[in-house]
Amino acid sequence: MKRILSIILAFVFFCTAFWAMQRLLMPKYMTNPFEGALTAEYYQSNFAHDLIIIGSCEVYSNISPVVLWEEYGVPAFIRGNPQQLLWHSRAMLEDTLRHETPRAVLLSIQALMYPSPPHDGEPYNRMVFDGMRLSLPMLRSVRESMTPEESMLSYVFPLLRFHSRWQEISREDFTFFLRRAPVSINGFVMRADVLPVGWIPPPAMLSDYSFGQQAIDALYDILAITQEHGVELILFKAPSLMPHWHDEWDAWVVDFAARHNLPYFNAITMTDTIDHQYHTFNGGLNLNLAGAERLTRYLAPWLMDNAPSLSDRRGDPALDAHWQQLATQYRAWQAAQEAEIAETGRVYYSILLRNALS
Amino acid sequence: MEKLLELLNELYPDVDFATYDARRDGPLIQSLEMVELITEIEQRFDIEFPPSVMGDPEHFYSAAAIWALIERLEDE
Amino acid sequence: MTFISPWFLGGLCVLFVLYYTLPKRAQWPLLLLASLGFYALAGWAVLAAMLVTVAVSYGVAMHMGKLKIAQKAHVAQHRDAMTRDERKAYNAAQKRQQRTWLIAGLLFNFSLLAGVKIAEALARVEIIPSMIFFVGISYYMFRISGYLIDVFWGKVEVQRNPLKLALFTIFFPYAMIGPISRYNNVADSLLGEKRMDWDMFGRGLQRIIWGFFKVMIIGFRLLLAINHLRAYPGEYSGMFAFFTMLVWGAYLYADFSGAIDISIGIAMCFGIRVEENFVSPFRARDIFDYWRRWHITMGTWFRDYVFYPMSVAKPLQKLPTRLKIHIATLVTWFTTGIWHGVAWNFIVWGLANGVVIMISQELKPLYAKFNAKFSFTKSKAYTCFAVLRTFLLLTLIRSFDIYFDVPLTFRHFASFITNPQFGAFFRYFGENDVWFDLAPLEWLVAGLAVVVLIAVPWFRREARGDAPAKRPPAIFWALLVLAIFIFGTYGLGFDMQYFFYMQF
Numbered sequence: 001m002k003r004i005l006s007i008i009l010a011f012v013f014f015c016t017a018f019w020a021m022q023r024l025l026m027p028k029y030m031t032n033p034f035e036g037a038l039t040a041e042y043y044q045s046n047f048a049h050d051l052i053i054i055g056s057c058e059v060y061s062n063i064s065p066v067v068l069w070e071e072y073g074v075p076a077f078i079r080g081n082p083q084q085l086l087w088h089s090r091a092m093l094e095d096t097l098r099h100e101t102p103r104a105v106l107l108s109i110q111a112l113m114y115p116s117p118p119h120d121g122e123p124y125n126r127m128v129f130d131g132m133r134l135s136l137p138m139l140r141s142v143r144e145s146m147t148p149e150e151s152m153l154s155y156v157f158p159l160l161r162f163h164s165r166w167q168e169i170s171r172e173d174f175t176f177f178l179r180r181a182p183v184s185i186n187g188f189v190m191r192a193d194v195l196p197v198g199w200i201p202p203p204a205m206l207s208d209y210s211f212g213q214q215a216i217d218a219l220y221d222i223l224a225i226t227q228e229h230g231v232e233l234i235l236f237k238a239p240s241l242m243p244h245w246h247d248e249w250d251a252w253v254v255d256f257a258a259r260h261n262l263p264y265f266n267a268i269t270m271t272d273t274i275d276h277q278y279h280t281f282n283g284g285l286n287l288n289l290a291g292a293e294r295l296t297r298y299l300a301p302w303l304m305d306n307a308p309s310l311s312d313r314r315g316d317p318a319l320d321a322h323w324q325q326l327a328t329q330y331r332a333w334q335a336a337q338e339a340e341i342a343e344t345g346r347v348y349y350s351i352l353l354r355n356a357l358s
Numbered sequence: 359m360e361k362l363l364e365l366l367n368e369l370y371p372d373v374d375f376a377t378y379d380a381r382r383d384g385p386l387i388q389s390l391e392m393v394e395l396i397t398e399i400e401q402r403f404d405i406e407f408p409p410s411v412m413g414d415p416e417h418f419y420s421a422a423a424i425w426a427l428i429e430r431l432e433d434e
Numbered sequence: 435m436t437f438i439s440p441w442f443l444g445g446l447c448v449l450f451v452l453y454y455t456l457p458k459r460a461q462w463p464l465l466l467l468a469s470l471g472f473y474a475l476a477g478w479a480v481l482a483a484m485l486v487t488v489a490v491s492y493g494v495a496m497h498m499g500k501l502k503i504a505q506k507a508h509v510a511q512h513r514d515a516m517t518r519d520e521r522k523a524y525n526a527a528q529k530r531q532q533r534t535w536l537i538a539g540l541l542f543n544f545s546l547l548a549g550v551k552i553a554e555a556l557a558r559v560e561i562i563p564s565m566i567f568f569v570g571i572s573y574y575m576f577r578i579s580g581y582l583i584d585v586f587w588g589k590v591e592v593q594r595n596p597l598k599l600a601l602f603t604i605f606f607p608y609a610m611i612g613p614i615s616r617y618n619n620v621a622d623s624l625l626g627e628k629r630m631d632w633d634m635f636g637r638g639l640q641r642i643i644w645g646f647f648k649v650m651i652i653g654f655r656l657l658l659a660i661n662h663l664r665a666y667p668g669e670y671s672g673m674f675a676f677f678t679m680l681v682w683g684a685y686l687y688a689d690f691s692g693a694i695d696i697s698i699g700i701a702m703c704f705g706i707r708v709e710e711n712f713v714s715p716f717r718a719r720d721i722f723d724y725w726r727r728w729h730i731t732m733g734t735w736f737r738d739y740v741f742y743p744m745s746v747a748k749p750l751q752k753l754p755t756r757l758k759i760h761i762a763t764l765v766t767w768f769t770t771g772i773w774h775g776v777a778w779n780f781i782v783w784g785l786a787n788g789v790v791i792m793i794s795q796e797l798k799p800l801y802a803k804f805n806a807k808f809s810f811t812k813s814k815a816y817t818c819f820a821v822l823r824t825f826l827l828l829t830l831i832r833s834f835d836i837y838f839d840v841p842l843t844f845r846h847f848a849s850f851i852t853n854p855q856f857g858a859f860f861r862y863f864g865e866n867d868v869w870f871d872l873a874p875l876e877w878l879v880a881g882l883a884v885v886v887l888i889a890v891p892w893f894r895r896e897a898r899g900d901a902p903a904k905r906p907p908a909i910f911w912a913l914l915v916l917a918i919f920i921f922g923t924y925g926l927g928f929d930m931q932y933f934f935y936m937q938f
Contacts, residue, residue, distance in 0.1 A: 003908075006907060006908045006909070007908045009908070009909070010907075010908035010909045010911060010912040011908075011912070013909060013912050014912035014915060014916060017912070017916050018916060018919065021916065021919075021920060025920070122926065149926055150926070151440070151925070153440050154925060159919060159920070160919070160924075160925055161925055161926065163919055163920045163921075163922070163924075163925070164925075166920055166921070167873065167875050167876075388722055388726075389737050389741060389742070390722075390759055390763070390791075390795050392742075393742070393745040393746075393755070393758070393759050393762070394755050394759070396745075396746060397745075397746075397755045397758070398755075400746070406746075407746050408587060408746075409587070409738075409742040409743035409745075409746055410584075410587030410588070410589050412738070412742040412746070413734070413737065413738030413742060
């Protein structure tokens, strides 16, 4: 009896210690690359979003949910991650639908250009899936994204992946052991600084402009899932100068949208609205805060016109209060970043961390 | 048996084989000495040792055990 | 497929449940099925070759068994009519006939194995994760050949069920790395019906955990350093080469004995006792002692099936005893070397062992006199000296397998004297942040694990056969498993730098 008890106690101890070590050794993504924390932030939200925006960095720093709410009354959340591929996006959609059913989904189709998981895609996979709640769709997406040297089990038990971090445990790991600090506002990653566009590599001629089958399959999956849940699907292409978005690709998307009767918003042509001398923080790749607000003010009216499911929700007391809070935080972060820019000319990761800690 | 004890005492003068038991007193010989011992026995008793018995320690724990083995082999 | 795979461990759990819930007569067939599956995953060619070997060996053994029964019946029937000499002559004739069958069977098996190995080398289909696994695929030959010889000697009953013989040959826990079980040692427990014995099951699990601890925390970690050290053999000579040899010894012991612990542990969980293969080899006082402690089942196999038969073989009987022993020793060790692989380093390794054993044997009387004359030889300090001397000697002998290059190894030996590089060696640790591809903290972990290895007595005592009454508390195992998860060398290394230089 005593022996059985000691075995049970040891087992309980083991599980607790395993959990604690896993918690400690997992990267907290509170400093660079803080984008790894984005996935988990969704679970801190109020799960009351009419619009879910899904995509890569082409959405998470390009569209401002606060502007979208304050000026158009659309409660939105961005579920984006660096280099989020389409099968990642499908997992994001499926994960979202386990918690809420939005009215519409705005999907960035830029990732169609990536035909299959890249051989060096492991860090991106980790950033997408670390922090995502465990589910079958998630594991399916993991299987489709994994590089050959990764193992499924390391996504169920991240300790298996990060155990060798014992050598580089830092204060960050203890500070954020239990609770992470926010790095985004409803998925929006704020960058108020400017790095104007410099040299842009000339677009390469491709011998074949067709998309990869895995990406196309994921797009069809997303279409089917949204139809099944009665969610309106809207396609979107951000106004990034790089990587080059070929006309042939765009034609395919236009055709796809027409065939399935989906609204498609291509912001690449908005050169009169977006000026990559002022509206980008990384040389034309992504928009900065000013650019994002501009793009949002341009996109939102089009959305209200073309997505019948969306409407102005301002006046709902619960939503008003919630968004009031978010807006306050948004302004505070903006002020902090502008102060640092005035001092140093750039936003450094330290300010992002300070944002996170605020 | 007398002849065997005589032989054993010649090879290992320090050991009293009337009472020696390897299970209790620890092994006296290893594989190389085993070959010496068996060669001696083969010559003096005019028998042939099959290699199969050499790996079995139970035949060599004590003088009595070795004697039992010799008798069995003589009979074959 | 290796032991260090979630699929293997998961499959094992399922197997344990089936093994103890299905009717008991299904136990050995279940193990056979599992073993077939295990080998099938290792490669169909090996499995096919093995099954052919089992089939042929079964036929040969059955036939030898029949001849033996007929022989016995004949002798019993005509006992009174035959003189002793007549009986001897009859038995000898019968024996010759059986020997012909034995040799035919062995020859067939060995040619088949050689064929498969050559074919594999030509096709280069085999991926060799570590030396141990390379040796592994021929271990079944040890077992089945030992069985055939035992049948010929009349030491074991002939196994009438070919499937049971197959299970003995390919039982998966000891399939890849040993121990090299003998039929008469394991057959009863392997083929018998077992009830759940929680105590044995628990001890089996503990043994498995202990094995993983050795392999994953020490073995794999040190292998990283070894791979670095042997990638630049020209640069790392003198003290560096000596250091490499020491690390190699620690690696080989951790990797090999750890894998054996896992084998033995898995077998114990099935209620099967297989032979021990290591008993604190680094505590050996001389080379004889060492080979009774390191890879024991291989040592006894070659002793019983090569050394003893040779030493009493007719052609050698005319020679003086000592010369006979030396010839048998050298041949045995040559064979042992060549079994590891047809390569110079293995041959030299085997012969080096043989020569050292011969010299030690000749010096034995001298040592005995010396020990009798000087009382300090009974002191603890002298024992330590003997242990250290043996350890260093075996470290040198073992080092032939590091570089797979005999002249280079000899050059390294020479460099200990001609150019030991003491200064450069000790400066190296000051001048570099990473020591031979391992961070200092990694060396620290390996070192601490070695301390645990030395400090924890339970397994040494179990291997020696005096199972301790007091066993480590459950919490010890919890900590050990946790340590394996965190400090084990597996998976992708975490590299923050990698993340840093990423461009989104």
